[in-house]
Amino acid sequence: MTDQQRIKHLTQTAMVTALIIVLGFFPGIPVGFIPVPIILQNMGIFLAAELLGRKYGTVAVALFLALAALGLPILSGGRGGAAVFAGPTGGYLFAWLLSPLLIGTLLERTHAKAAHNWWRELIIVWLAGIVFIDVVGAVWLAVQSHMGLLAALLSNLAFIPGDLIKATLAVVIARRVRAVVDFGIPA
Numbered sequence: 191m192t193d194q195q196r197i198k199h200l201t202q203t204a205m206v207t208a209l210i211i212v213l214g215f216f217p218g219i220p221v222g223f224i225p226v227p228i229i230l231q232n233m234g235i236f237l238a239a240e241l242l243g244r245k246y247g248t249v250a251v252a253l254f255l256a257l258a259a260l261g262l263p264i265l266s267g268g269r270g271g272a273a274v275f276a277g278p279t280g281g282y283l284f285a286w287l288l289s290p291l292l293i294g295t296l297l298e299r300t301h302a303k304a305a306h307n308w309w310r311e312l313i314i315v316w317l318a319g320i321v322f323i324d325v326v327g328a329v330w331l332a333v334q335s336h337m338g339l340l341a342a343l344l345s346n347l348a349f350i351p352g353d354l355i356k357a358t359l360a361v362v363i364a365r366r367v368r369a370v371v372d373f374g375i376p377a
Contacts, residue, residue, distance in 0.1 A: 199246055202373060206242055206250045210234030211257075211264045218266045224345045225278040226331065229266040233356040235286045236293070236319050240311075240364030241373055244294025251287050258283075281330020285323040292318040303368070312361045319360075320353045 213234040218227025234254075238247040254264070263270040265283075275283055296318050297303055302311040324346040332342035 199242075203242060203246045203250045203253070206234070206238045206247070207253045207257075209237065210250070210254045214264050214266045216266065221345070221348050224331065224342075224348075225335065226282065226327070226345075226349075227266065228349060228352050230356065231266045232282075232286065232319075232323065232353070233360050235289055235323075236315050236357055236360035237364055239290035239293035239297070239319070240315070240360055241367060242290070242294075243373075244291045244298065247290030247294050248287065251290055255283060255287055276334070278331050278334050279327070280334065282323055282327035284330070285326035288326075289319055289323055292322060308361070308365070311365075312358060315357045315361055316354065319357055320350070324349060324353070 210231060213231045214229070216230045218229040220227050235251055238250045241247070242250055258265050258270045259272050259275060261271045265274060265279075274280070293315060296314045297311060300310055300314065301307065302314055325343070328342040328346050329339065331337065331345070332339040335342070337345075
């Protein structure tokens with residue numbers, strides 16, 4: 191890889207990290223029955239995987255989470271700091287870190303980014319993004335909030351309609367962006 195390609199990948203990674211931060215400016219919608227709000231920021235996680243692939247997508251999310259852990263108020267609702275990772279949303283944040291790796295790997299192995307595989311790409315983002323994040327988040331929520339695992343999993347059903355819309359938008363946006371911008375990064 192040339193220096194010019196490294197700079198290009200680094201710049202694109204920084205831009206996607208900035209996009210994730212910007213999506214956090216939209217306030218979360220409290221659900222009421224669990225201490226986890228509905229947010230737009232997880233769409234940025236899907237976009238990181240879609241646009242940057244498994245390696246650079248994970249780097250973008252890791253950079254974002256590191257900045258949040260250092261105390262920058264970049265999480266939805268202006269939250270930040272290491273304490274957020276020990277709170278009820280900690281499992282979701284941990285799953286965010288692994289999600290681009292999982293999505294990117296599945297996209298690469300199934301060749302889902304091809305023009306005729308739109309549905310395959312969408313299903314991968316739904317499963318490796320939404321289901322994975324919600325299950326890991328629910329497990330942590332159950333442990334941290336002393337609620338039953340089944341109750342935590344069922345409470346995540348409130349997120350599914352919005353997450354399906356966000357994941358679908360992420361796939362549509364990523365396909366449009368990839369048609370215009372050469373990311374030069376494998377899935």
